Amino acid sequence: MLAQFETAGALHWLGRQLFNRDDPAAFFDPLLERINPLLARQTMRARVLSVTPETADTRTFLLEPASRWPGFRAGQHIALTMEIGGVRHTRTFSLSSPPALWQQRGRISVTVKRIKGGLVTGWMHDCLRVGDTVSVSEAFGDFCMPSAAEPALYIVGGSGITPVLSHLETLAADGFQAPVTLLYYVRSRPDIIAAERLASLAEHWPALTLAVFTTSEPGQNQRLNDRHLDRVPDIDARRCYLCGPEGLMDLAGDLLNRRGISGERIQRTRFSASFVELDNDNPGGQVQFTRTGQQVDSPGDASLLDIAEASGLSPKHGCRMGICHQCSCRKTSGSVINRLTGQTSGRGEETIQICVSVPAGAVSIDL
């Protein structure tokens, strides 16, 4: 019944009158989520069903999203939102399970590597337990599987394997006939993620050729090079998928280009959020105002409100001293320094007071 408030025109209008909010169906969330968190309407929730260690620093979280979750295509990502110390944090992860698992059993999984010093991945490893819930976004991304009968080459590093697992298991289940080669680069043998699933794929699916290279084991350095590519038959005819650290993807892109493989046959994806610590002593940066599409460079310690006004915008504001919150705006990406506290914000999306916020590197503001 609550869903009606979200979609039906007249009921949505009525809901707005009664509950004073644009998402009236979410009005009762605080009570509903006590009964079952998956009933919440404001965000789509998913319950953690199991946590499986893959390597020393990587775990797979099996999730059961609310049944109204719309599903995904292999290779897509989702944004997970978690509340850590009262603050909502959102990060993007690739789905590591095949869509069939969602269609048949209503389950999805993400495989998360713990990033050194990473707040969210650290919390997921230390605190996210079976039975807890997180919010899941709709799936997005265009890291799409090869179309039928097109031979494929995957060049993957580390935890970049996660969306590729979803691809490979889906292709195998579909009985994909064309040759598929996976070149998988890991530091050492124990760092192989989903080793059993990969071994099982290689065993039961004749089209797959699996080669694992270790890059940091003593006496061996098997970084990606031309010889690895020489061994891939008919490489010119393949659709290439690159997934892993930027360095690996750049190198792979160069090597493939030099072989005359055109850019449109190469797909790349990013899998890790960057957690760069910024230097407070060096304020300023490029500011993007997303609504007007303006972009300005502002070195020095001018506030975002000043920068916006100098660019001809007139954002809502009040006291200009951080008291009244009239000027609060959504920051969609990048970090800012709070003039009052001297502290640098996180890089995620959040509300900031632009009158006391100074850009710390490139930022995007919803203005």
Added chain:
Amino acid sequence: MKMLTESQLNELQQDLDQIRNQVIADLGKRDADYIRRIVRLHRSLDLGGRLMMPFGFIPPVFLAATTTLGLSKIIENMEIGHNVMHGQYDWMNDPSLNSRTYEWDTACGGDSWRRTHNYEHHTYTNIIGKDRDYGYDLLRLSDDKPWRPAHLFQFANYVLLSMFFQWGVGLHELEFERLRKREVSLKEKLPFLRAFFRKGGRQAFKDYVFFPALTLPVAPIVLAGNVSANLMRNLWSSTVIFCGHFTQDAETFTEESSEGESKGHWYLRQLTGSSNFTGSRWIHLLSGHLSYQIEHHVFPDLPAHRYPEMSKQVQAVCAKYGIHYNSGSFARQYGTVLKRIAGYSLPDSLRSRMMPAQKA
């Protein structure tokens, strides 16, 4: 006003900033859990009140339903709406508790409130002529405003304002006083009026049309209950707000004295222009912790449930600089408010003869 030297003001700012920074560093799950608990309480009371109301033909049920709905509105307006719109919970990054988008259960639109209250009132607190909350253009509460015979009736105006407080607050931005003096034109106020009718209409529709009509056979009872619940909220919120700035010792300021003021001076003005009242945990909750008006004015964007624990530190800072920390029982503070309203309804000569104790 208490006079402090420039260096004392700087020191005052540092002392208060330190209290502020301690709390900011400690914000977390405790605060999130608190406000979520209050939101759950509000939803339960709202649901309970609405469900009981049609059975209001049984007198005790009518009383229970009306009280429940009234409490629900009070808690939503005071502890949730007012505080969320100050940005007290923006750090949680929860779109339901965001200062920019929150819309509360009262006739005043959120955007209008953010302009008139968060900006005007909190920036220009108690500056006669700039803080339009001081007497709401309707009441004469200091001798900075010249006496006119119409002020003789201001006690009746005060009672009316309290009864219809949500509409008074809703129309505050119309600046009726300036319209009358033709300082602003009605045309300039059209966007505001449109927003006011949209929001006010929505509130009236909900309480006075939709819910009565939904339970048609008992519509008069539901209507009466909803009117009573709104009245209860109006009287209480008006009383709390009057106790915050119009008590006997709450000071007023002139525009000149606050021109180009430093942050330290702003802090001093907030400390001396506001007043607290004491009471039980429930009184503080129902007042949205505006019973700690001093703490609220010094730290308007820190979660209000923190004010009781911050109060001791603020009192110590006040004692250090010899600043009067204006607090007392609810009855005492409200008594001085009523005395101020009555006193300033009289010409100054008569007032000073009748009420020599009252500060000029």
